[in-house]
Amino acid sequence: AQSVAQPEDQVNVAEGNPLTVKCTYSVSGNPYLFWYVQYPNRGLQFLLKYITGDNLVKGSYGFEAEFNKSQTSFHLKKPSALVSDSALYFCAVSKAGGGNKLTFGTGTQLKVEL
């Protein structure tokens, strides 16, 4: 079975400060890892993914994430937060083969304040 943990329900950060949203995963075999963002009353928008290769992946809107196999983590980061980054962030895991279903974490509400 595969699972994702997002230990923080909410993260608050001041605009201009760096942000981190944490994610750890569990999957048999090699993981495929994803971050999605959800704005109110909207669908899920893809931010970035790790499939293979460099552990640091860069995505949309200045976000990046670091894959750490030993810690089974895939934390989302951004060097300088914007108020417009405020949204619900979901980490998801999949594995090779089969239907490649995504298993999501419970989500972390990011609030960026002036």
Next chain:
Amino acid sequence: EPEVTQTPSHQVTQMGQEVILRCVPISNHLYFYWYRQILGQKVEFLVSFYNNEISEKSEIFDDQFSVERPDGSNFTLKIRSTKLEDSAMYFCASRDRGASGYNEQFFGPGTRLTVL
């Protein structure tokens, strides 16, 4: 930029009625999915579909649920006899194979299903 579309945006139905949720995936995509999100909870996988057959389904996806790709463009989710607990936001997603053999899934805006 191509996107996944879903209709209707909101569906209200009486318990026991059949509903069909419709999705138009991105045109060159080969893999199709349905997920649901009960209010305030996480997004849950329902079913994946490839090459005109179900490739995986969750325990939620029981005999009351079915999927179909009737005409090569639409992808539908049918709930035969709705229950109160089926009230949720239903998301359709699609993806292509990608150079690495796997690519990200693109999600539609969702259909909010309310069962009364």
